[in-house]
Amino acid sequence: MHPMSRRTLFAAALAAGTCVAGIAQAQTEIQFWHAMGGQLGEAVNRLADGFNKGQKDYKLVPIYKGSYTETLTAAIAAFRAKQAPHLVQVFEVGTANMMAAKGAVYPVHQLMADFKQPFDIKAYVAPVAGYYSTADGKLLSMPFNSSxxxxxxxxxxxxxxxxxxxxxxxxxxxxxxxxxxxxxxxxxxxxxxxxxxxxxxxxxxxxxxxxxxxxxxxxxxxxxxxxxxxxxxxxxxxxxxxxxxxxxxxxxxxxxxxxxxxxxxxxxxxxxxxxxxxxxxxxxxxxxxxxxxxxxxxxxxxxxxxxxxxIGGATIWVMQGRPKADYKGVGQFFGYLSDPAVQAQWHMETGYVPITYAAYEVAKSRGFYQAKPGRDVAIKQLTLNEPTPNSKxxxxxxxxxxxxxxxxxxxxxxxxxxxxxxxxxxxxxxxxxxxxxxxxxxx
Amino acid sequence: MQKRVTFDNRLLPYLLVTPQLIITIVFFIWPAGQALFQSLLREDAFGTSSEFVWFENFVRVIEDESYLNSFRVTAIFSISVTVLSLAIALVLAVMADRIVRGGTTYRTLLIWPYAVAPAVAGALWGFLFNPRIGVLAYGIESIGVNWNYFLNGDQAMLLVVFASAWSRIGYNFVFFLAGLQAIPRSLIEAAAIDGAGPARRFWTVIFPLLSPTGFFLMVVNIVFAFFETFGVIHAVTQGGPSKATEILVYKVWSDSFRGLDLGGSAAQSVILMAIVVGLTVVQFRYIERRVHY
The missing domain is CATH 3.40.190.10 (Periplasmic binding protein-like II)
Incomplete structure (x- = not known):
């Protein structure tokens, strides 16, 4: 190799290295593996952009991993190799398996308490939050896309x-x-x-x-x-x-x-x-x-x-094994995700039901259901009656x-x-x- | 005297085989060992709790009715795919071998399907025969057959067999054609002079001389039907309806990646390994003896 080109290469590598290190120091990356392809994937990217622009400490990186099954398998393999992402989207039928993986997941209610994030489970639509809670009403994973x-x-x-x-x-x-x-x-x-x-x-x-x-x-x-x-x-x-x-x-x-x-x-x-x-x-x-x-x-x-x-659909589970400080960013992201305006936007863009009552009100006040009749049937049906043990x-x-x-x-x-x-x-x-x-x- | 390569340096030969050894160890011995070990464990998917259970996974697998079903399905599937793809390829090769004008074009066209990956072949066939939107399904319906491979297990099996065999014909064709062209013309001409017609020439001269190629292809095709058809099954039926097309290798995948039952799936892999080793031994020891070289 020509000595000059070698030197250039070295300089370039050095520059690239410092550059990456520079970002890493300023911002902590939060990995989010999801299964939303196509238009839904773009909606997820917009959510991430909104969160990243709203604060400076954390950078949420959404990564599309294929189908629900493929995403879950990838997360499991990564966890076993001690390379788990912070967040992974898991479909509702995987809930019991995720719950049983004690030591692998970080329950949402505990995370929110650990980092003193404002959090009230009653703000979430009951049959949505209920599906992902313990029998005594503690939320385990963050509702995301529910239908x-x-x-x-x-x-x-x-x-x-x-x-x-x-x-x-x-x-x-x-x-x-x-x-x-x-x-x-x-x-x-x-x-x-x-x-x-x-x-x-x-x-x-x-x-x-x-x-x-x-x-x-x-x-x-x-x-x-x-x-x-x-x-x-x-x-x-x-x-x-x-x-x-x-x-x-x-x-x-x-x-x-x-x-x-x-x-x-x-x-x-x-x-x-x-x-x-x-x-x-x-x-x-x-x-x-x-x-x-x-x-x-x-x-x-x-x-x-x-x-x-x-409901059907999926939630976001928090995986253990990352530096403690990262989870503060996860808490902030969950706060952002539950924000009525953000949530209403997600609901209107994707067709999934709003996960909080406040987001439902926002969508109503914007006249969404007059413009798109029938889009409120799902949430009305989910909340028709107080859920019983048979319908929780x-x-x-x-x-x-x-x-x-x-x-x-x-x-x-x-x-x-x-x-x-x-x-x-x-x-x-x-x-x-x-x-x-x-x-x-x-x- | 025997011709032998000798090395002056005693280390050099070892050094030369090291890359191959490393590849074998990393990509074969190590994963196979892992599978063996995993097959003796019972653990949750994340590996947070793990229990050593000796051969319980094997007992569970063998007692599982759906596993026995998968065996039956695999036998029917592999034999059908092998016989069908070999027979069609042989007919085509014999025909292509006779053609004088435009032979190269025919040959090239017949080899093409091999360039299509099994998963893509599966998607194509699944689409053509889709009971609602498939062009060919429409044709079948119009002759009065109630075609719906989403519900009818026999039809689903037929479809995956044809799709798999089709994607394999090109490969077999190349080998048969090469085998045919290696047969000395003088033998065939001698037979012709002795008064043997085309059919007789084929069965008494060409076919026996082609048997080494046929044997090789049979081994390769059975291994293909066992493992590489995964893509076809996954794209067309996902093993359904009611496990009618769930071959062993698909069940291994589905139990571990869908069902997250690592121990049971590893036990199945170990059994599958044993089957393939057994099959290969039987083929080389017993069938090969009947083959003329």
Missing amino acids: TSVFYWNKDMFKKAGLDPEKPPKTWPEVGEYGKKLVASGAKCGFTTQWQTWIQIENFGAWHNIPFATKQNGFAGTDIQLLINDPVRVKHIETLASWQKGNVFVYGGREGKSTPMFTSGDCGMFMGSAGTAGTIEASMISKGVPVGTGFLPYWPDVKGAPQNSI GLRIGNFVQIRDVMDEELEAVWAGKKTAKQALDSAVERGNKLLADFARANK
């Missing part, structure tokens, strides 16, 4: 079927009746559902105030058992299966795979995440297809229904696998291989094994 499942209907298709486009079905028998009319008017399918386990089993339970698992759905202990083969759920799944005849109900795959069946105009009714509102707006409403948003249907013969629905949330170990089990058993019903009772009994039996494993590994 719930709602009911959508295609008003044009309602008109064509001779139904009142402003009157969605309120109960399940009505859904069946409307579905038949839709199909009779030429629709390919009456209704379909996203995330069948989350909506038709988990939310279904909360909405009808029936338990999902023993010990307050797992909030009061890990040695629990599933209770999903109860008569109400069996009847519900049985009814859906019978509606497959004549295409009143059509199954469209796991997770969000069925969404195109509604947006393409195949199905007239749809149960899906409130977070799908953006997609529906882009592919239907903005193209002149009017869509209504309403509450989930319920069975009128079940006492206590409708109760309130439960779910704290289930090995939940990802248990959801897989439920998905498989439901698919066996849709394929006509099992009756609803057989499938749900088998889901309970298989799920209980996974729960027993979890209880043993996390004594």
Whole structure:
């Protein structure tokens, strides 16, 4: 190598080194690993920018790590290598596993107390905060993006079927009746559902105030058992299966795979995440297809229904293992995130529900719900009643696998291989094994 | 006298093999050892509590009904993919070998699918056969078949088998073609003069001479079907519906990365390692003997 170029290189390296050191001294970086791709990722970056511009001591660095599962796996691997990020976004089904990882996570209520950050759990929407709290109401992770499942209907298709486009079905028998009319008017399918386990089993339970698992759905202990083969759920799944005849109900795959069946105009009714509102707006409403948003249907013969629905989505967990002083910045970031204006902006940009009551008021005062009708259905449904132990949330170990089990058993019903009772009994039996494993590994 | 390379310096040979040794130790022995150790532990994902349980993970895995199912699925899947991709590649190679005009073009085109990564191949096939938006699914529906691989396990299996075999045909084709071209023309001509027709020439002359290539490809293809098809499965079915396409390697991944059950997953990896070692031994010891070289 030419001596000159070597010297230049050295100088450049030195300059780069001092430069990095300079930033590090002035600002402490806070790593935030998240799973928000595309437009949602940009919204996260805007949040980080806002926080970084508002103060000088800390720099929040959001890093997109892929899907929820990939993000969680990356954080676990990093923790085992003692390189954990400060913050990681974990989906709601990972809650029990995160909670059990004592020594790996820093509970939010404790962090806020340690650094004397102003914090009042009552400011947070109850079913959101409740899902991520201990049985005695202490917040473990910071609510971030929360949704719930709602009911959508295609008003044009309602008109064509001779139904009142402003009157969605309120109960399940009505859904069946409307579905038949839709199909009779030429629709390919009456209704379909996203995330069948989350909506038709988990939310279904909360909405009808029936338990999902023993010990307050797992909030009061890990040695629990599933209770999903109860008569109400069996009847519900049985009814859906019978509606497959004549295409009143059509199954469209796991997770969000069925969404195109509604947006393409195949199905007239749809149960899906409130977070799908953006997609529906882009592919239907903005193209002149009017869509209504309403509450989930319920069975009128079940006492206590409708109760309130439960959330889905993710929270931010704080990981242990970073210098103590860094966590002060984490506390400040949480304060910023809970600020009504910031939170309202996030809610309006993304379609996720506001996590504080104050943010909901801000969105109302800005006329958001007049401009975008239906965007307040999710929060109204979540807060319909004071949550009961059945509708506070779910704290289930090995939940990802248990959801897989439920998905498989439901698919066996849709394929006509099992009756609803057989499938749900088998889901309970298989799920209980996974729960027993979890209880043993996390004594 | 035997020709031998000798080194004056006694250390030099060791030095020369060191890079290879380091690679083997770092990328094979070490992770395999870790898997072995992990398979004897029961711990939470973060590794904050850990318990040594001897062979309990193995017992749990073997008693698990879904693991036995995964075995069955893997057997059906691997055999189907291997047979299908070898058979189609062989037919294509024999045909391409005969073509006089434009042969290079055909050959090049037939090799192309190999450049498509399995995950991409899976995504393409999944898209073409998507029951709602797939072009080919529409064609299947129009002949009266109720096509929905999201619900029908047999259809899902058929789809991943075809997608995997398709992505492998190019590779097999190259080897078969090279094998065919290495067969001396004089043998085939002699057979032709003796009155053997094309079919007879193929079965009595070409096929036996091609068997070393065929054997090599079979080993490589089975290993491919066991491991590299992960991308196809992940892109098309994620092992579903109801675990109908959950092959062993997919279950290992899904149990550890989705389910966070590291011990059980490590136990499965160890079993999988043993299976592949066993398969290779059987293939080389017993099947190879029947192959003409």
